[in-house]
Amino acid sequence: xxxxxxxxxxxxxxxxxxxxxxxxxxxxxxxxxxxxxxxxxxxxxxxxxxxxxxxxxxxxxxxxxxxxxxxxxxxxxxxxxxxxxxxxxxxxxxxxxxxxxxxxxxxxxxxxxxxxxxxxxxxxxxxxxxxxxxxxxxxxxxxxxxxxxxxxxxxxxxxxxxxxxxxxxxxxxxxxxxxxxxxxxxxxxxxxxxxxxxxxxxxxxxxxxxxxxxxxxxxxxxxxxxxxxxxxxxxxxxxxxxxxxxxxxxxxxxxxxxxxxxxxxxxxxxxxxxxxxxxxxxxxxxxxxxxxxxxxxxxxxxxxxxxxxxxxxxxxxxxxxxxxxxxxxxxxxxxxxxxxxxxxxxxxxxxxxxxxxxxxxxxxxxxxxxxxxxxxxxxxxxxxxxxxxxxxxxxxxxxxxxxxxxxxxxxxxxxxxxxxxx
Amino acid sequence: xxxxxxxxxxxxxxxxxxxxxxxxxxxxxxxxxxxxxxxxxxxxxxxxxxxxxxxxxxxxxxxxxxxxxxxxxxxxxxxxxxxxxxxxxxxxxxxxxxxxxxxxxxxxxxxxxxxxxxxxxxxxxxxxxxxxxxxxxxxxxxxxxxxxxxxxxxxxxxxxxxxxxxxxxxxxxxxxxxxxxxxxxxxxxxxxxxxxxxxxxxxxxxxxxxxxxxxxxxxxxxxxxxxxxxxxxxxxxxxxxxxxxxxxxxxxxxxxxxxxxxxxxxxxxxxxxxxxxxxxxxxxxxxxxxxxxxxxxxxxxxxxxxxxxxxxxxxxxxxxxxxxxxxxxxxxxxxxxxxxxxxxxxxxxxxxxxxxxxxxxxxxxxxxxxxxxxxxxxxxxxxxxxxxxxxxxxxxxxxxxxxxxxxxxxxxxxxxxxxxxx
Numbered sequence: 001x002x003x004x005x006x007x008x009x010x011x012x013x014x015x016x017x018x019x020x021x022x023x024x025x026x027x028x029x030x031x032x033x034x035x036x037x038x039x040x041x042x043x044x045x046x047x048x049x050x051x052x053x054x055x056x057x058x059x060x061x062x063x064x065x066x067x068x069x070x071x072x073x074x075x076x077x078x079x080x081x082x083x084x085x086x087x088x089x090x091x092x093x094x095x096x097x098x099x100x101x102x103x104x105x106x107x108x109x110x111x112x113x114x115x116x117x118x119x120x121x122x123x124x125x126x127x128x129x130x131x132x133x134x135x136x137x138x139x140x141x142x143x144x145x146x147x148x149x150x151x152x153x154x155x156x157x158x159x160x161x162x163x164x165x166x167x168x169x170x171x172x173x174x175x176x177x178x179x180x181x182x183x184x185x186x187x188x189x190x191x192x193x194x195x196x197x198x199x200x201x202x203x204x205x206x207x208x209x210x211x212x213x214x215x216x217x218x219x220x221x222x223x224x225x226x227x228x229x230x231x232x233x234x235x236x237x238x239x240x241x242x243x244x245x246x247x248x249x250x251x252x253x254x255x256x257x258x259x260x261x262x263x264x265x266x267x268x269x270x271x272x273x274x275x276x277x278x279x280x281x282x283x284x285x286x287x288x289x290x291x292x293x294x295x296x297x298x299x300x301x302x303x304x305x306x307x308x309x310x311x312x313x314x315x316x317x318x319x320x321x322x323x324x325x326x327x328x329x330x331x332x333x334x335x336x337x338x339x340x341x342x343x344x345x346x347x348x349x350x351x352x353x354x355x356x357x358x359x360x361x362x363x364x365x366x367x368x369x370x371x372x373x374x375x376x377x378x379x380x381x382x383x384x385x386x387x388x389x390x391x392x393x394x395x396x397x398x399x400x401x402x403x404x405x406x407x408x409x410x411x412x413x414x415x416x417x418x419x420x421x422x
Numbered sequence: 423x424x425x426x427x428x429x430x431x432x433x434x435x436x437x438x439x440x441x442x443x444x445x446x447x448x449x450x451x452x453x454x455x456x457x458x459x460x461x462x463x464x465x466x467x468x469x470x471x472x473x474x475x476x477x478x479x480x481x482x483x484x485x486x487x488x489x490x491x492x493x494x495x496x497x498x499x500x501x502x503x504x505x506x507x508x509x510x511x512x513x514x515x516x517x518x519x520x521x522x523x524x525x526x527x528x529x530x531x532x533x534x535x536x537x538x539x540x541x542x543x544x545x546x547x548x549x550x551x552x553x554x555x556x557x558x559x560x561x562x563x564x565x566x567x568x569x570x571x572x573x574x575x576x577x578x579x580x581x582x583x584x585x586x587x588x589x590x591x592x593x594x595x596x597x598x599x600x601x602x603x604x605x606x607x608x609x610x611x612x613x614x615x616x617x618x619x620x621x622x623x624x625x626x627x628x629x630x631x632x633x634x635x636x637x638x639x640x641x642x643x644x645x646x647x648x649x650x651x652x653x654x655x656x657x658x659x660x661x662x663x664x665x666x667x668x669x670x671x672x673x674x675x676x677x678x679x680x681x682x683x684x685x686x687x688x689x690x691x692x693x694x695x696x697x698x699x700x701x702x703x704x705x706x707x708x709x710x711x712x713x714x715x716x717x718x719x720x721x722x723x724x725x726x727x728x729x730x731x732x733x734x735x736x737x738x739x740x741x742x743x744x745x746x747x748x749x750x751x752x753x754x755x756x757x758x759x760x761x762x763x764x765x766x767x768x769x770x771x772x773x774x775x776x777x778x779x780x781x782x783x784x785x786x787x788x789x790x791x792x793x794x795x796x797x798x799x800x801x802x803x804x805x806x807x808x809x810x811x812x813x814x815x816x817x818x819x820x821x822x823x824x825x826x827x828x829x830x831x832x833x834x835x836x837x838x839x840x841x842x843x844x
Contacts, residue, residue: 020455046442292715304791305738324734
């Protein structure tokens with residue numbers, strides 16, 4: 001019988017000493033959350049715990065008490081530190097048993113390499129009583145799926161390997177179908193709208209009156225450097241109904257913001273710019289000072305970008321602005337390297353030199369040094385030139401060097417996008 | 423009386439519905455872990471929970487049972503969703519009381535804006551019985567510090583605001599001194615060694631026999647694209663002793679790996695390259711095909727890079743290789759754009775055109791398309807030219823487009839570094 005999904009929530013447990021250092025963070029849980037949401041399941045708890053028998057058993061016990069779907073990640077290898085199997089069994093009050101098929105497989109693998117199997121490796125063959133073994137096509141440690149009950153309530157328990165390239169296919173191919181069968185039909189749908197060069201509070205002041213009327217859709221606002229994202233999710237009995245709800249709200253928001261929304265399916269700005277350029281059969285080149293290659297790097301991160309991105313110049317020094325982008329040394333002397341005029345000359349110069357339809361020029365003060373009262377850190381000029389003329393924008397960005405540079409690259413790409421829309 | 427730090431571990435609890443979505447991750451815990459480690463405290467558990475009274479009280483109860491130092495982050499605002507104060511009190515079996523000073527402060531703030539304070543705001547003045555209020559210099563929600571006992575054992579409990587720019591100064595200025603006083607003298611020291619262009623298992627095969635003999639230092643290996651990091655940490659009664667231990671192991675590893683170690687204090691490769699260039703008064707330029715600006719972007723991410731980075735060309739199309747870097751069209755026709763000869767011509771051409779001491783040339787196939795049997799995806803040629811001549815390396819990188827590009831940029835920077843060492 002299918003469980004009541006509205007009552008069932010998920011808990012994700014990441015296991016490994018390295019995840020408790022300042023250097024490493026679990027990222028699998030973001031992927032798993034997205035996939036669980038699409039099955040209509042919310043994640044209520046996430047835990048990180050090290051390779052410590054007492055601590056891990058404690059976490060497993062707490063999870064089994066409170067959550068219907070529990071995903072344990074990591075700790076399935078052959079070493080003494082790999083305790084997940086034993087600790088989960090302890091928490092459930094069940095035993096593990098050696099699985100003959102896994103043992104045969106392990107012996108075969110070692111024999112083929114003419115090595116005697118180290119004793120420890122037999123640990124990998126320990127399977128929770130009642131569990132199904134999940135084959136690992138990308139690594140050695142198999143996973144496990146256990147469909148059981150605890151205090152009379154259903155428990156769906158998964159033991160998955162930690163490396164993302166092993167965990168993801170195992171979860172998609174062997175856990176999602178089992179969960180879909182176990183849970184009632186309930187589906188999430190999602191849309192991600194993205195806006196460039198607007199503040200979070202401004203976006204919310206326009207969006208909130210619209211999304212607050214649509215309580216059947218959950219709306220989350222996220223802001224990063226020069227980008228605001230509106231995440232719309234809804235759950236319903238059918239995929240179609242959920243999709244219809246988020247699409248309808250997305251359409252309403254799209255109408256309210258107009259061209260400020262650059263993406264309605266979550267695509268990054270550089271991909272949208274590439275899409276528009278490709279559709280129009282147009283090409284672009286860059287002359288980058290303070291961004292130092294970031295715009296080129298972002299555009300060439302898009303597969304197939306060679307169709308519409310030709311290249312350009314990194315004009316960090318004044319001499320390079322002259323040599324590589326054809327800016328006159330006099331102009332730089334007269335107005336300064338960070339000026340409306342030099343940005344314009346960079347865009348027009350690189351467009352002419354590269355023979356592209358569009359040229360981008362960027363110059364600014366990324367900081368932390370180099371600012372003055374007249375030209376403070378964060379001041380950036382961005383120019384876009386095409387056959388119809390050249391547009392220059394002056395912007396004053398806040399934040400550290402990387403934020404200023406990200407903002408400048410975002411401004412440049414957004415200007416190209418709007419130019420292509422017009 | 424100071425508690426026994428060896429027996430006390432920390433637990434970090436992040437609170438907020440957005441941290442249970444696929445889009446947002448707690449990052450404060452990495453900062454807190456680093457600072458706690460420096461006080462001699464290990465983090466044993468990390469939890470994420472939403473704004474749900476039952477769930478949050480459950481997490482708080484479990485944490486209070488098992489951990490001596492507990493840091494709760496978030497949920498301290500004025501809304502109905504801000505439940506941290508009440509749930510932690512419930513878990514400890516204590517009450518909250520309104521703090522007259524906070525209330526006065528709130529009334530003042532609203533009065534100065536000529537607004538009647540909404541009822542809800544009084545929640546922010548709720549303080550756990552026995553707790554000290556931690557002033558918030560960057561926001562409105564004050565934090566709390568509670569030094570108490572649970573089942574006869576010491577408990578140091580902190581309630582901190584979620585936004586990093588509020589949490590960090592509050593923790594550093596108001597919690598670290600209190601923890602230092604409460605805990606016995608025990609200090610961590612840390613060194614981070616970084617190696618480029620070597621595999622993780624190769625590095626470990628050399629490093630393990632060395633660090634396994636030094637059990638007083640904990641060594642962790644982390645691998646990312648074209649970089650392996652060795653993190654050495656040690657705790658001792660004095661900062662000096664801990665430092666001495668990690669320094670001694672770092673020296674031994676440094677001797678074993680020689681010039682393969684590019685950084686012994688955690689600096690990124692581009693910063694080391696910039697340091698060497700600056701010391702020698704030398705300059706560099708780039709001609710980037712498959713990396714599309716990434717090397718320039720990395721070099722200009724270093725503050726002050728204008729002293730040694732002049733600029734260069736992004737030569738994505740063949741025509742740009744000719745126009746901007748002076749490569750002969752015949753050479754491209756003869757050997758193909760992805761070839762030893764073209765990489766060499768790019769490095770030498772851009773060096774001549776930019777008048778720099780060193781020129782970098784990169785050409786390759788980043789994928790996913792564009793590969794062939796003869797020249798597969800991931801094939802990259804990297805050239806470095808200076809007055810002594812030109813060196814070219816052929817590399818075959820694995821992985822997706824971004825990994826190939828990162829590997830190529832890392833190879834280029836590492837070749838420049840080794841050239842400057844010689």
